[in-house]
Amino acid sequence: MTESPDPALVRRITIKLAITSFLIQAASLYSSEFFNSVFNNRYDSLGLDLVGRLPMVFKPTVFFVFLAAYVLQLAVMLITLRPMFEYLKKGQGYDAARGAAVKLPWRIVLIQTSVWIIGTTGYFAMLGWHTESGIPYSISIALKLGTGLIGALFICVIANIHLLPAKRALAIVDIRQGESDQFARLKSLLIIFASAWLFATHCVYLCFYFINHPASSAAAPYPQLIAWFLWFTLLSLGLGLASRFEHDTQMRFLKGHISRLLDARLGEGGDERVQLLYFDDVGEFAALFNRFMDKFRALIDEIVASALVLSDAVQDLSTSMKEVSSTSNMQAAAVKEVVSTMEDSNTITQSIGKSIPEVARIAVKTRENVDTGQGMVTEMAGKMNEIRKKNTDTISGIRSLTDKIRAIWEIVDIINAIVEQTRIIAFNAALEASTAGEAGKNFRIVAGEIKLLADSTNQSTTEIQSRITEIQKAANSLIVVSEEGTERIRQGYELSDNLSSIFSEILDSAEVSATSSESIGHSIRQQAGAFEQTLLTLKEISRGIDNLVLTQQQTSRTAEALNSMAGKLRSQASQFAVGAGPGQKDDQIGEGVGHVG
Amino acid sequence: MSAEDIVRAIEGMPGQEVQEESAAGESLRFFIFSVGDAYFALPPESVREIVSDLEIFPLPACPPYIPGLINCHGTPHTVFSLMVLFRNERDTPAQFLVLNLPDDHVAFGCTEAIEIATIPAASISTFPEGDAGSRHFTGLFPFSGQRVPVLSVPEILRQLELDLG
Numbered sequence: 001m002t003e004s005p006d007p008a009l010v011r012r013i014t015i016k017l018a019i020t021s022f023l024i025q026a027a028s029l030y031s032s033e034f035f036n037s038v039f040n041n042r043y044d045s046l047g048l049d050l051v052g053r054l055p056m057v058f059k060p061t062v063f064f065v066f067l068a069a070y071v072l073q074l075a076v077m078l079i080t081l082r083p084m085f086e087y088l089k090k091g092q093g094y095d096a097a098r099g100a101a102v103k104l105p106w107r108i109v110l111i112q113t114s115v116w117i118i119g120t121t122g123y124f125a126m127l128g129w130h131t132e133s134g135i136p137y138s139i140s141i142a143l144k145l146g147t148g149l150i151g152a153l154f155i156c157v158i159a160n161i162h163l164l165p166a167k168r169a170l171a172i173v174d175i176r177q178g179e180s181d182q183f184a185r186l187k188s189l190l191i192i193f194a195s196a197w198l199f200a201t202h203c204v205y206l207c208f209y210f211i212n213h214p215a216s217s218a219a220a221p222y223p224q225l226i227a228w229f230l231w232f233t234l235l236s237l238g239l240g241l242a243s244r245f246e247h248d249t250q251m252r253f254l255k256g257h258i259s260r261l262l263d264a265r266l267g268e269g270g271d272e273r274v275q276l277l278y279f280d281d282v283g284e285f286a287a288l289f290n291r292f293m294d295k296f297r298a299l300i301d302e303i304v305a306s307a308l309v310l311s312d313a314v315q316d317l318s319t320s321m322k323e324v325s326s327t328s329n330m331q332a333a334a335v336k337e338v339v340s341t342m343e344d345s346n347t348i349t350q351s352i353g354k355s356i357p358e359v360a361r362i363a364v365k366t367r368e369n370v371d372t373g374q375g376m377v378t379e380m381a382g383k384m385n386e387i388r389k390k391n392t393d394t395i396s397g398i399r400s401l402t403d404k405i406r407a408i409w410e411i412v413d414i415i416n417a418i419v420e421q422t423r424i425i426a427f428n429a430a431l432e433a434s435t436a437g438e439a440g441k442n443f444r445i446v447a448g449e450i451k452l453l454a455d456s457t458n459q460s461t462t463e464i465q466s467r468i469t470e471i472q473k474a475a476n477s478l479i480v481v482s483e484e485g486t487e488r489i490r491q492g493y494e495l496s497d498n499l500s501s502i503f504s505e506i507l508d509s510a511e512v513s514a515t516s517s518e519s520i521g522h523s524i525r526q527q528a529g530a531f532e533q534t535l536l537t538l539k540e541i542s543r544g545i546d547n548l549v550l551t552q553q554q555t556s557r558t559a560e561a562l563n564s565m566a567g568k569l570r571s572q573a574s575q576f577a578v579g580a581g582p583g584q585k586d587d588q589i590g591e592g593v594g595h596v597g
Numbered sequence: 598m599s600a601e602d603i604v605r606a607i608e609g610m611p612g613q614e615v616q617e618e619s620a621a622g623e624s625l626r627f628f629i630f631s632v633g634d635a636y637f638a639l640p641p642e643s644v645r646e647i648v649s650d651l652e653i654f655p656l657p658a659c660p661p662y663i664p665g666l667i668n669c670h671g672t673p674h675t676v677f678s679l680m681v682l683f684r685n686e687r688d689t690p691a692q693f694l695v696l697n698l699p700d701d702h703v704a705f706g707c708t709e710a711i712e713i714a715t716i717p718a719a720s721i722s723t724f725p726e727g728d729a730g731s732r733h734f735t736g737l738f739p740f741s742g743q744r745v746p747v748l749s750v751p752e753i754l755r756q757l758e759l760d761l762g
């Protein structure tokens with residue numbers, strides 16, 4: 001069905017059919033006519049020699065009947081094969097084309113036998129059912145039927161041989177319902193039957209001939225008899241050989257296909273089924289073979305798919321085993337590391353267990369020291385409180401001093417006022433002395449001295465004021481500093497209180513530490529025991545993991561072997577010959593045909 | 598300093614005045630006082646007394662430089678504010694210079710009495726003509742790094758008369 005249209009092939013087949021059918025039909029007809037002329041009592045009585053009998057062989061009426069029969073037969077052949085030729089020319093009507101050749105032999109046989117019967121009967125009818133040779137109608141019709149049957153079979157076999165390229169172009173690989181070539185199945189029997197019929201009818205004819213042979217005629221034509229025998233033997237043998245050639249061609253074609261399937265690879269795009277040339281037993285066998293191949297291919301596909309799945313699974317398994325092996329190795333290393341760490345921890349735990357009594361002793365000592373420290377802190381807090389009270393008293397004293405200085409300042413102000421008044425008085429005295437003139441001279445001197453005294457007093461009071469100011473500033477600074485000191489002392493006192501509380505907590509903690517140290521010692525001893533037990537268990541686990549690693553390595557090697565086997569299975573399955581490329585078919589069939597030819 | 602010390606000081610400086618006059622040659626005495634940060638001078642004879650801590654009683658319809666009257670020993674004295682007169686700035690005088698006028702009772706407000714100084718006549722210069730208020734001063738002399746104008750009491754009183762119409 002994949003063949004491209006080939007009109008030239010149709011022309012070649014048509015020409016071959018026309019020529020070969022013509023030749024076979026002519027050979028069978030005229031050999032029969034020649035036989036009837038050679039072994040003819042009437043011609044014998046007329047004393048005709050062999051050359052003189054030739055015109056009796058090639059009668060015009062017989063030739064016209066032959067020609068009409070030939071044309072009719074050729075027309076029927078072409079009409080019968082038309083679906084096949086249409087497919088070859090146009091690539092259409094494949095289903096009809098498949099069965100076209102099946103009908104052809106029967107129609108040829110029917111035409112041949114019909115023509116021979118009609119022709120012989122017509123001939124007898126024209127002669128008033130009494131021929132010149134005197135041979136009865138029954139013997140003649142049997143003789144002609146045998147000749148026609150042999151000729152028809154010959155034409156059928158040769159036609160089938162000519163149709164082989166067309167059948168190959170159809171690429172038939174199965175037999176559908178109703179497609180049964182009974183002619184091909186019965187062909188051998190028909191050939192034997194036809195040969196036997198031909199031989200028997202001619203023997204009857206010869207018997208009739210020799211029985212009715214006139215005594216006046218020459219001696220029996222033994223050379224012609226031998227020639228006749230040889231001719232019909234050759235005719236039957238040729239028919240058998242042609243049939244055998246047809247059979248061999250079919251078998252060779254089939255074997256070639258199977259050989260290509262064996263040599264080809266699966267999945268290369270070729271048709272992995274053999275082709276049928278006939279819907280006979282061999283074709284049925286080929287169809288069954290194809291069905292088997294379909295199932296076989298499906299099986300191979302499943303095997304390949306399974307091999308792929310197996311290969312993938314094995315590869316996954318191998319990869320997983322490698323990962324597991326790697327993980328197991330890491331786990332083994334980790335477990336060994338853990339064992340080593342546990343051993344170190346066990347050593348440390350034992351060391352801790354030994355150190356715990358010392359820790360407990362230190363905790364008790366710490367508790368005692370903290371107790372002492374708490375007493376000292378309490379004492380310090382008392383001292384700080386005393387300092388705070390003293391400082392408060394100092395600040396009160398400084399404030400009292402400031403008040404007194406302020407009183408001094410007021411006194412100095414009074415003195416200043418007095419000095420100012422004295423100074424004014426001195427000026428007034430001097431003015432008065434100036435008014436008095438020379439008489440007030442001494443008075444002016446006294447006034448000047450009083451003014452100087454007032455100025456000096458003023459300077460002294462100014463200096464006193466400066467000192468008082470400085471003292472006041474110093475007192476204020478002292479008050480500020482003292483107040484800050486008081487604040488610091490108060491904070492120190494609070495810190496001392498807090499420190500005392502903390503010391504109390506430390507004391508509690510120290511007591512708890514001392515108690516806990518004893519508990520820790522007990523726990524450490526229990527932990528050391530548990531550590532030793534865990535250590536033994538981990539060593540067992542480490543040995544188990546080592547064994548697991550060995551097992552996994554063995555499994556990994558097995559998986560690799562399986563993977564290799566799966567790869568080989570897939571390769572072998574994919575290389576299994578179950579098909580042939582379409583491009584090879586014609587060439588190989590051609591080779592087969594050529595080889596036989 | 599005790600009274601005896603003062604007496605001794607007086608007795609120990611008998612020639613001081615003579616020495617001052619001989620050293621100074623021609624010299625004049627001035628009473629120097631301050632009004633704010635400015636120094637003014639008056640002849641000592643023109644000041645009768647310095648008083649302080651007196652309340653000023655304001656007078657209506659007076660020029661601005663007359664803040665009011667003071668009660669000096671029962672006698673009202675017209676107070677002149679030199680700060681207002683010369684600088685047009687109000688002040689609160691702590692002391693008052695009671696002028697020695699035969700028929701008038703006038704006092705100048707001042708901040709502080711500074712000195713009764715003897716000034717060489719050569720160092721006294723006349724007040725530059727054309728300056729505003731130059732008629733209120735009779736001269737100008739240096740003292741303690743300042744140039745101290747000498748007040749002309751009659752001109753100041755005349756100013757009051759002019760202002761009162």
